[in-house]
Amino acid sequence: MSDAEETIRQALANTQIKDVTRENSRKPTHKFWETQPVPQIGDEPPLEDGWIEPSKPREEVRQEPYPLPNEFEWTTVDITDPVQNKEVHDLLSLHYVEDINASIRFKYSAEFIRWALTPPGFFPQWHVGVRVSANKKLVAFISGVPMSLRVRGKEIAASEVNYICIHKKLRSKRLAPVLIKEVTRQINLQGIFQAIYTAGAVIPTPISVCQYYHRPLNVPKLLAVGFTSVPRNSTVARMTRIHKLPDATTLKVRPMEEKDVDSVAELFARYMERFDMAPLMTLAEIRHNFLSGQGSGSGPGRQPDQVTWTYVVENPKTHKISDFFSFYYLPSTVLRSAHDLIEAGYLYYYATDVAFQDGAEADGRLKSRLQTLIGDALIIAHRAKMDVFNAITLMDNVPILNDLKFGAGDGYLNFYLYNWRTAKLAGMEDEGEVKAGKGIGVVML
Ligand SMILES: CC(C)(COP(=O)(O)OP(=O)(O)OC[C@H]1O[C@@H](n2cnc3c(N)ncnc32)[C@H](O)[C@@H]1OP(=O)(O)O)[C@@H](O)C(=O)NCCC(=O)NCCS
CATH class of the missing domain: 3.40.630.30 (Gcn5-related N-acetyltransferase (GNAT))
Incomplete structure (x- = not known):
């Protein structure tokens, strides 16, 4: 080997050593x-x-x-x-x-x-x-x-x-x-x-990652507390107008009642088969998750102690529930002014029997129905005095978020399983043939 070759070989070897060292120093260790x-x-x-x-x-x-x-x-x-x-x-x-x-x-x-x-x-x-x-x-x-x-x-x-x-x-x-x-x-x-x-933290090893999206309902409040800001090409008035919601829902929705439990359970179980990972709920769990958190009192808006809202669409002929949606209430404290709360609704579970019609997904019928259904959830959340409505990129949310005027947030949620192996599930991104969101049918509270 000539001197020049030896110099080059040494230089390459050093680079490799450096690379390995850099690699090691970059790789986080997780002692636990x-x-x-x-x-x-x-x-x-x-x-x-x-x-x-x-x-x-x-x-x-x-x-x-x-x-x-x-x-x-x-x-x-x-x-x-x-x-x-x-x-x-x-x-x-x-x-x-x-x-x-x-x-x-x-x-x-x-x-x-x-x-x-x-x-x-x-x-x-x-x-x-x-x-x-x-x-x-x-x-x-x-x-x-x-x-x-x-x-x-x-x-x-x-x-x-x-x-x-x-x-x-x-x-x-x-x-x-x-x-x-x-x-x-x-x-x-x-x-x-x-x-x-x-x-939110990345630890060994996420099976999926989803992104938070936010749909402003009360623009002046969100601006006042600094949750959002006016983009350079917009104004407060314009932002408010864009996010304005109608007073009345499009579908004939009503709050879920005890008599709906069986029908909601059946619809939910069938709908959740669409996703790679999903909860299986007993009737008692359906009752607990969708009915028991409605607080004391009745009527529109927000009841004292209310934590969840579940609304259904009843087929007038069969009296079966054809659609439902639910969301939960989780405010956040604004830390620079300890009195301020951002009143936030979070999309929970939902389902529609349009998903079971032949070709409904391919020809856009499902997307259109979900847009109407979750659009109604926004209207109910607005009536319940929420400032913002949040959703993450799971279930069938991804295709409807833009049209419903959700904006991408800077928060991410990693999903983990303990003592279980499975390949990656589609969250914010597609995984192979599986479209974004469709891997994850579990909404964590
Ligand atoms: C999350 C929290 C409990 C971690 O406690 P901590 O004092 O910061 O961390 P500790 O020194 O006790 O422990 C560190 C270990 O916990 C792990 N860890 C940190 N946050 C974690 C989380 N959310 N879930 C699981 N493990 C977590 C770290 O990765 C580290 O283990 P590693 O060395 O194997 O990587 C604490 O920061 C906290 O209360 N944060 C606010 C609430 C919160 O974020 N909760 C998590 C919601 S998902």
Whole structure:
């Protein structure tokens, strides 16, 4: 080898070493998640769907709680007790999820938390808290609720894990892994070994990612609190005019009632077959999710304590429910003026029997019906004094968002499965032949 060749070889070797070093320094390490039964970053897509670790008999599940630092203790939060319900509400109100600019923070109401954590068959032990031993102050929380989940062709008894929250003063002390392990242990003790969860954070390894979209309902308010701004080529008046909604709904919708439960359940089950991953709901779950959160009182607008709205379209001849939509109420605190709340509605589940007509998707009939149906949801949300209506790129949302005047937000939601392998599901982007959104039929609260 000549000197010149040797110099070049050395230079190349050095570049490779540098590349590898740069690669290593760029790759985030996940000291906790690397130890968990989740797909690891860089794993090939699985040849077959299934568990990563086998289920264990109850007696082989760890029987004692994980150790906490000395000054803390575990607590099972009784969310049906108003005092403890309020403690969780207060913790989340001050310490839960903020947007990337730390300008707004979710403010789940106490009624919402209670509703979300008490579906049929819930386990009180899955509502795990951490208190300061000295004064019993609640400083951390994590929860799970049971659900039946279909992922592609397989049905799984799973837990939906949500609301992990650690007091701001206790962050970055590796408490989150202990909370996650403890709720997992409680879930395992009930014979459940899979979970679904979502996060803005990217950890090993998302099965899908969806993007948030926002549909302004009260433009002046959203401008006043800084949630949105006037684009250079527009004006407040123009923005307000563009987003103005009619007073009356297009379809003959009415609030769902007890007598609709069977019909909604049937429509829902059939409609959800359209998506690769979806919940399977019993009649009791349909009743809980769509009926029980309507608050006290009746009439249009928003009732005291109302957390969900479900409206149906009844076929006048068969009295079957042909369509329904639901949304939930989740305000956010505006952090630079602690009094201001952004009143937000979030699109929950919906279905229409137009999807079952031959060719309805290909010729645009389904899209057109959904646009009308979700357009009516916007009108009901506006009447209920919401400032904005949010949706993410799942189910059949993607094709209708633009026409309904939703704008893309800067938030993303990653979907995860614990102890289950499956190939990527279509969220904000197509996956192979599957169109965006169609992979995900689970709306997390
Ligand atoms: C999310 C939160 C509980 C994490 O706690 P923390 O004090 O920041 O982190 P800790 O030092 O205790 O633990 C870090 C580990 O938890 C993981 N982690 C962080 N956020 C997580 C989340 N949302 N879900 C699962 N794991 C998470 C980290 O990836 C890290 O593990 P790794 O080393 O394997 O990557 C805390 O930041 C918080 O309460 N944030 C506000 C509420 C919130 O965002 N909740 C999550 C909603 S999805």
